[in-house]
Amino acid sequence: MIKDIKKILESLSPNEKKILPHLEEKNISEICKKSNLDKVSVIRSLNYLKSKGIIEVSSIKKKIVDLGVNGILYRKKGLPERRLLNLLDEKRILNLNEAKNQSKLSDNEFKASIGVLKKKALIELKKEKIIFNANKKEIYKKSPEEFLLEALPLEYNSLNSEQLSVLNSLKKRKKIIEMDNKQILGIKINPFGKKIIETNIKGKYLIEQITPEILRKDSLWKGKKFRRYDTTLSVSPINGGKRHFTNQAIDYARKIWTEMGFEEMTGNMVMSSFWNFDALFTAQDHPVRDMQDTFFIDKKEELPEKELVKKVKKSHETGVEGSTGWQYSWNEKEAKKLVLRTHTTCLSAQTLARLKPEDLPIKFFAIGKCFRNETVDWSHGFEFNQTEGIVVDKNVNFRNLLGYLKEFYKKMGFEKIRFRPGYFPYTEPSVEIDAWHPERKIWLELGGAGILRPEVVIPLLGQNIPVLAWGPGFDRILIDYYNIKDLRELYKNDLTKLRNMKFWMK
Amino acid sequence: MAIISFSKKRFEKDFGKFNESLQNKIAMFGTPIESFSKDEIYIEIFPNRPDLLSYSGFKRAFLSFLGKKTKLKEYTINKPEKDYDVIIDSSVKNIRPYTACAIVKELQLDDEKIKELVEMQEKIHITLGRKRKKVAIGIYPLEKIKLPITFKAIEPDKIKFIPLEMNKELSGLEILQKHPAGKEYAHLLAGKIKFPIFIDSNKQILSMPPIINSHSTGKVTSQTKDIFIECSGNDFKILKTCLNIIVTSLNEMGGEIYQMNLHYGKKEITPDLTPKKIKISLKNTNKLLGIELKEKELKKLIEKMGHNYNSKDNFVEVASWRTDILHEVDIMEDVAIAYGYENFIPAIPEIATIGKENKKEVIKKKLSEILSGLGMIEVSNYHLTNKRYQIEKMNLIKKQEEFIEVKESKTEYDVLRKNLTHLLLKNFSENIDSEYPQQIFEIGRVFCEEKEKQGIKEKEMIAAAITPGNFTKIKQILEYLFKMIGKETGKELIFREATEIFPYFITGRVAEIIFKEKRIGLIGEIHPKILKNWKIKMPVALFEIENIIEELL
The missing domain is CATH 3.30.56.10 (Phenylalanyl-tRNA Synthetase; Chain B, domain 1)
Known part of the structure; x- marks a missing residue:
C-alpha cells in the first residue's frame, strides 16, 4: 500500500478520480449517476481505492423489497383493481362478463381485483352484476398498495406496520413483489482519504494510457507526468495456444533418440498378427493372442512375401540354428488376422525384414500408440504410448542394451535405474526396467527390453546378429512429470487443464 | 499374470529373515514381489517358468540361486510296480490324444501342502495349460482306484458318474450343461462325438478331462498317502514336462515318485527326468x-x-x-x-550412425506449431470411438461402411475413428463450462476401409474447430495454415461450393477444400441440430483435411 499522498495522486486512474468527489453518496447507483460510470467500473474503482488505503468498504446484507415482473408492469399501467375502478367510474353497474371484457384483465387479475375491491367495501356483487356503492371520491384516492409500489425498492426493516400489512397482501398475488437479499456496500472515507480527495479536486493532468496520438506529438508527453500504476496489483490471467503436453514430451524423446544416432520408424497401427506376433516368435496359442487381451478387427491382410512367411513358420515349428522352436503346427490363417498393434515392436520387425547387410550397423527408434483390450481406470487404458528402439550390430552386447536405456532415462530425468530379469517371448536375455522415484521413494515399473532371440532375428534379417531391443511404456514418465494422478487425463482434453498445464521444459 | 503366495513363516524358516536385501534378491532372480503382508508373501511368476508355480518349485530354484544347493537336483525315481499301467485307447486320438501319468506315494499331506498342490494345479491350468486346452491335470487318491487305468473316449450319453461338487449322477452332456466347470470348459469339447474319460479296472469312471473328476474317487485330503496323477492334452512333450514339474514338487513335499507304463502303440514310461x-x-x-x-x-x-x-x-x-x-x-x-x-556395468558402444527424424513427424510438429501460434490448443483423442459419437450424434445413417468395429472391446470404445470432426465436437461438448472462445485442433490418424483389398487404410488428418466461430474465422485459419506451408489460396488451394448435402454442416455454409484439383476436406459451420445433439451452446465452425502431410514430404 502506498501511503505517500503525491504517489497516490499520481496513481489514480481516471475512473477513480471520477468517483472520488461522489463517495459521500448513499449508494452505488447514485455514484454511478454522478460519475457517469457503469456499476462494474464503479465497484472495481472502489476496490482499487480500497487497496490504496483511501477508503474502507464494508458490505452489509440487506433484505430488499422490490417489484416483481407484474409489479413493474402494474406500476406503469396501474393495478388491475385500478383499471376496474376506472370502468366503474363511468358506469356504476356492470355486468360481470362485460366488466371483464372491457377491463381487458386476465382471469386471475380479474378475480383478484374483485376480491380486493370487495374487501375494501367499494363494490358488491349481485346477480352476476358489479355494483359500485361507495363515495365516488374513493375512486380517485391513491390506494396504500399504489403508494407502496411507487416507493419500492425499500429495505424490509424500514417498513412501518401499515406498509407491512399492504406488503403481505401484495405478496399473495402473483409476481408483484420480489424479495431480494442484497449486499449493500458501505463506504467510509478515512482521514487520509479525505486529504486525497481535497488535493485531487485541485489536481492536475496526468498521462493515462499512452496512445499513438500522444506519441505523435512531443508536446503531449514532454514535461508531463504519467499516472503512477500500482504495479503490485494482480491482473486477470490469459492463455495461449500450445501443443498437447503428450506430444511435447514425445517431441523431446524423439530429440534424445536422434541425438544418439537413431533413425525414426513409423508405420500402421492396424497390423497383421504376422507382424505383431508371429514375426516376434509369439506362439499362436500364446494368451496375448486372445480377444481377451488384444483388439481384433474382422478384416484380412495379405501376408508378406512367401519366403519370409516360410522362414517364420519354420522358426515356430522346428526352430532355427540351435533352437528347438515351439514344436507345433503353425497356421497361416492365424497370422492373417488383423489387430490393433499391441506394441511398437512390430515396427522393429518390419524394419529388420527390410534391412540389407550393407545397411549395418544401424539404430532405429519409434514412439507410438499401442492398444490392448483393457478396461479403463486410473492406471490402465486401452491406448498407450511406447518408446521403441533397436540397435543392429554384430558387436553389441547386453551391457550396451543397459547403457542406451540408462542414458535415455537419465535424459528423461531419472538418475537411478534398476534392471531386473524379465520375460518376453521374443527377447533373451530379457530385462524389466525400474526407475527410482526420489520423492515417492518407490521403484516405477517402466517396461521391458532385451536382446532379440535368434528365432526372431534369423528369419527377418537372414543372419544371427545381436539386436538390442526395447519397448517400455512412455505414459508413466509423462504423468509423473506433469504430476497427473490419472492416466485418463491424457485423453480427457479438459481445456481449462490444458490451458493451465505447464510446458515440457526439457 | 500368475502370482503365487506362501507364508512368510515358511519362507523365513527356509531362507532367513525376509529383509530388504533378500527382497531385492527375489526381484533380481526374476520373480518380482507383487506384495506382502504380515503373514503372506506374493510373488509374480513369468509365463516361461511354470516350474516356479509352487512354493516347493520356487524354493528349489531360489536355494540354488542363493548358492545354497546348486546344480541340477537329482530325484530318486522308482520303476513301475505291478499294474502301474495306463492303456491309451485309439478312440482318444482326435479328441485329446495324449496323457502322461505318474504315481506318488508316502505323502504326508497337511492343509498347507494341499493348498499348495491345488494352487499349483490351477496356476498350471491357466498358464502352461492355456486354460486346460493344452494341459489338464487330474490328481486322485490311489486307494480308491483299481489299477490299471484306461484312457479312452466314449459317447457322452454313456458317460455316467457323480461329478465333484454335485450329489447326483450326470451324463457327459449334462455335465457340460449343468456343472459350473462343465459350463466354463464346454467349448473344449465342442463338436466332439465322443468325450475322453479315465476309467479304472473296476469300470469306475475317474474323470472326464479336461472338465471334472468323479465324486467317488474324490479329492485328495490330509489322510491321502498315495496319489495317481495324469496330465492330458494334445502335446505329449509339454505333458511330460508338466508331469515332471508336479512330481518333483510333490517329492519336495516328501513323496516318492513311481513311474507308469503308458501303452500307446509303443510303450512310453513317465515320468522321465532325463535332463x-x-x-x-x-x-x-x-x-x-x-x-x-x-x-x-x-x-x-x-x-x-x-x-x-x-x-x-x-x-x-x-x-x-x-x-x-x-x-x-x-x-x-x-x-x-x-x-x-545389478553387476553389469551399462556402456554405450561407439556405433557411428546418423540420427534421423521421420519426415512425417517433423511436418506434423510444424503444422502444430503454426496452429498453436494462432492461440489454438492441440487436443489428443482416443483412436477408438463408438457409433453413438461417430454416427448418431452427427446425424449420419448407420451404414456398414461408416464404421470399423473391433471385437469384444471391454469399454464403450469399439469403433476405429473415421474422422476427427466428431471428436472435436465431443471435446467442445465436454468443455461447455470452460472459458470462451475455444479454439482446438488435432493432427492424427484415422481409419477407413480399403474396398478392393478388404483391408484398412490409415490416413493422417488435420482438423481444427472454433467456438464461438463462423465461416469467415475458420477460413482465415485454414488460409493462414496454407500460407505458412507455402501454398497460396487461389493457386494450389481452392474453395468450391459443396455439391452434396453434408448433414452436420449448414447447407450453404460448407465448402469443399480443393488442393491441387483434389478434394481434401470440408470446411463450414456446424448445423444447430448437431450442436444440440452434443449439447453445445455456442456456434461452431471447423475444417478437416487429409493428404497434406503426405503432400509436403
Whole structure:
C-alpha cells in the first residue's frame, strides 16, 4: 500500500478520480449517476481505492423489497383493481362478463381485483352484476398498495406496520413483489482519504494510457507526468495456444533418440498378427493372442512375401540354428488376422525384414500408440504410448542394451535405474526396467527390453546378429512429470487443464 | 499374470529373515514381489517358468540361486510296480490324444501342502495349460482306484458318474450343461462325438478331462498317502514336462515318485527326468553379455541356476521340468541372472550412425506449431470411438461402411475413428463450462476401409474447430495454415461450393477444400441440430483435411 499522498495522486486512474468527489453518496447507483460510470467500473474503482488505503468498504446484507415482473408492469399501467375502478367510474353497474371484457384483465387479475375491491367495501356483487356503492371520491384516492409500489425498492426493516400489512397482501398475488437479499456496500472515507480527495479536486493532468496520438506529438508527453500504476496489483490471467503436453514430451524423446544416432520408424497401427506376433516368435496359442487381451478387427491382410512367411513358420515349428522352436503346427490363417498393434515392436520387425547387410550397423527408434483390450481406470487404458528402439550390430552386447536405456532415462530425468530379469517371448536375455522415484521413494515399473532371440532375428534379417531391443511404456514418465494422478487425463482434453498445464521444459 | 503366495513363516524358516536385501534378491532372480503382508508373501511368476508355480518349485530354484544347493537336483525315481499301467485307447486320438501319468506315494499331506498342490494345479491350468486346452491335470487318491487305468473316449450319453461338487449322477452332456466347470470348459469339447474319460479296472469312471473328476474317487485330503496323477492334452512333450514339474514338487513335499507304463502303440514310461542337453560356448556367452567370464565362473553361474555344466564337451544339462530352454541364448540369460543384472556395468558402444527424424513427424510438429501460434490448443483423442459419437450424434445413417468395429472391446470404445470432426465436437461438448472462445485442433490418424483389398487404410488428418466461430474465422485459419506451408489460396488451394448435402454442416455454409484439383476436406459451420445433439451452446465452425502431410514430404 502506498501511503505517500503525491504517489497516490499520481496513481489514480481516471475512473477513480471520477468517483472520488461522489463517495459521500448513499449508494452505488447514485455514484454511478454522478460519475457517469457503469456499476462494474464503479465497484472495481472502489476496490482499487480500497487497496490504496483511501477508503474502507464494508458490505452489509440487506433484505430488499422490490417489484416483481407484474409489479413493474402494474406500476406503469396501474393495478388491475385500478383499471376496474376506472370502468366503474363511468358506469356504476356492470355486468360481470362485460366488466371483464372491457377491463381487458386476465382471469386471475380479474378475480383478484374483485376480491380486493370487495374487501375494501367499494363494490358488491349481485346477480352476476358489479355494483359500485361507495363515495365516488374513493375512486380517485391513491390506494396504500399504489403508494407502496411507487416507493419500492425499500429495505424490509424500514417498513412501518401499515406498509407491512399492504406488503403481505401484495405478496399473495402473483409476481408483484420480489424479495431480494442484497449486499449493500458501505463506504467510509478515512482521514487520509479525505486529504486525497481535497488535493485531487485541485489536481492536475496526468498521462493515462499512452496512445499513438500522444506519441505523435512531443508536446503531449514532454514535461508531463504519467499516472503512477500500482504495479503490485494482480491482473486477470490469459492463455495461449500450445501443443498437447503428450506430444511435447514425445517431441523431446524423439530429440534424445536422434541425438544418439537413431533413425525414426513409423508405420500402421492396424497390423497383421504376422507382424505383431508371429514375426516376434509369439506362439499362436500364446494368451496375448486372445480377444481377451488384444483388439481384433474382422478384416484380412495379405501376408508378406512367401519366403519370409516360410522362414517364420519354420522358426515356430522346428526352430532355427540351435533352437528347438515351439514344436507345433503353425497356421497361416492365424497370422492373417488383423489387430490393433499391441506394441511398437512390430515396427522393429518390419524394419529388420527390410534391412540389407550393407545397411549395418544401424539404430532405429519409434514412439507410438499401442492398444490392448483393457478396461479403463486410473492406471490402465486401452491406448498407450511406447518408446521403441533397436540397435543392429554384430558387436553389441547386453551391457550396451543397459547403457542406451540408462542414458535415455537419465535424459528423461531419472538418475537411478534398476534392471531386473524379465520375460518376453521374443527377447533373451530379457530385462524389466525400474526407475527410482526420489520423492515417492518407490521403484516405477517402466517396461521391458532385451536382446532379440535368434528365432526372431534369423528369419527377418537372414543372419544371427545381436539386436538390442526395447519397448517400455512412455505414459508413466509423462504423468509423473506433469504430476497427473490419472492416466485418463491424457485423453480427457479438459481445456481449462490444458490451458493451465505447464510446458515440457526439457 | 500368475502370482503365487506362501507364508512368510515358511519362507523365513527356509531362507532367513525376509529383509530388504533378500527382497531385492527375489526381484533380481526374476520373480518380482507383487506384495506382502504380515503373514503372506506374493510373488509374480513369468509365463516361461511354470516350474516356479509352487512354493516347493520356487524354493528349489531360489536355494540354488542363493548358492545354497546348486546344480541340477537329482530325484530318486522308482520303476513301475505291478499294474502301474495306463492303456491309451485309439478312440482318444482326435479328441485329446495324449496323457502322461505318474504315481506318488508316502505323502504326508497337511492343509498347507494341499493348498499348495491345488494352487499349483490351477496356476498350471491357466498358464502352461492355456486354460486346460493344452494341459489338464487330474490328481486322485490311489486307494480308491483299481489299477490299471484306461484312457479312452466314449459317447457322452454313456458317460455316467457323480461329478465333484454335485450329489447326483450326470451324463457327459449334462455335465457340460449343468456343472459350473462343465459350463466354463464346454467349448473344449465342442463338436466332439465322443468325450475322453479315465476309467479304472473296476469300470469306475475317474474323470472326464479336461472338465471334472468323479465324486467317488474324490479329492485328495490330509489322510491321502498315495496319489495317481495324469496330465492330458494334445502335446505329449509339454505333458511330460508338466508331469515332471508336479512330481518333483510333490517329492519336495516328501513323496516318492513311481513311474507308469503308458501303452500307446509303443510303450512310453513317465515320468522321465532325463535332463536335456544344450551346447554352450563360453566365447558366445561373453560376447553377448559383454563380460569376461572364465570357464570356471561360467560353470558356477550355470550351476546356480539349477543346471549342470559339462566342461569336457561344453554342454549344459537342463532340468526336465524347465520349459523355457530352447536355445543357447536361454542359458546365457540364466548366466546373466546368476551373475546378477545389478553387476553389469551399462556402456554405450561407439556405433557411428546418423540420427534421423521421420519426415512425417517433423511436418506434423510444424503444422502444430503454426496452429498453436494462432492461440489454438492441440487436443489428443482416443483412436477408438463408438457409433453413438461417430454416427448418431452427427446425424449420419448407420451404414456398414461408416464404421470399423473391433471385437469384444471391454469399454464403450469399439469403433476405429473415421474422422476427427466428431471428436472435436465431443471435446467442445465436454468443455461447455470452460472459458470462451475455444479454439482446438488435432493432427492424427484415422481409419477407413480399403474396398478392393478388404483391408484398412490409415490416413493422417488435420482438423481444427472454433467456438464461438463462423465461416469467415475458420477460413482465415485454414488460409493462414496454407500460407505458412507455402501454398497460396487461389493457386494450389481452392474453395468450391459443396455439391452434396453434408448433414452436420449448414447447407450453404460448407465448402469443399480443393488442393491441387483434389478434394481434401470440408470446411463450414456446424448445423444447430448437431450442436444440440452434443449439447453445445455456442456456434461452431471447423475444417478437416487429409493428404497434406503426405503432400509436403
